[in-house]
Amino acid sequence: MTATRHERRESVKQDELAKVMYCGVCGKVVNHDGMPLFYRVRVQRYGLDVNALKRQQGLTMMMSGHHALARIMGPDEDMATRMSDHEVTVCESCSHDTTMMGVLAAAWKDEDENGGEEPIASQD
Numbered sequence: 545m546t547a548t549r550h551e552r553r554e555s556v557k558q559d560e561l562a563k564v565m566y567c568g569v570c571g572k573v574v575n576h577d578g579m580p581l582f583y584r585v586r587v588q589r590y591g592l593d594v595n596a597l598k599r600q601q602g603l604t605m606m607m608s609g610h611h612a613l614a615r616i617m618g619p620d621e622d623m624a625t626r627m628s629d630h631e632v633t634v635c636e637s638c639s640h641d642t643t644m645m646g647v648l649a650a651a652w653k654d655e656d657e658n659g660g661e662e663p664i665a666s667q668d
């Protein structure tokens with residue numbers, strides 16, 4: 545699982561803007577602070593399959609710790625399942641007040657520096 549780069553510019557028509565123009569954090573219209581910027585944040589929650597992870601870890605141990613060999617020899621099971629998928633609007637003001645938005649902004653900055661081709665984080 546990696547942070548992924550999306551299209552940089554995607555226009556929003558009036559009908560779509562009406563659906564996303566209120567901040568999910570403060571509940572105010574997105575430009576209430578005079579800033580004509582807002583975020584749309586996609587939040588996906590995953591549940592790990594602990595038993596599948598243990599099986600793969602056991603196979604890795606049987607292969608003397610060789611992850612790549614265990615990956616090839618293993619059943620390539622699903623290790624995690626998406627439990628929910630939501631998009632939320634965050635106004636510019638709340639994005640400055642919310643620590644998580646700062647963390648996400650740093651990840652996006654790293655992604656930009658990597659050219660969007662290298663994963664920022666992975667499970668390896």
Ligand SMILES: [Zn+2]
Binds near residue numbers: 568
């Ligand atoms: Zn807000």
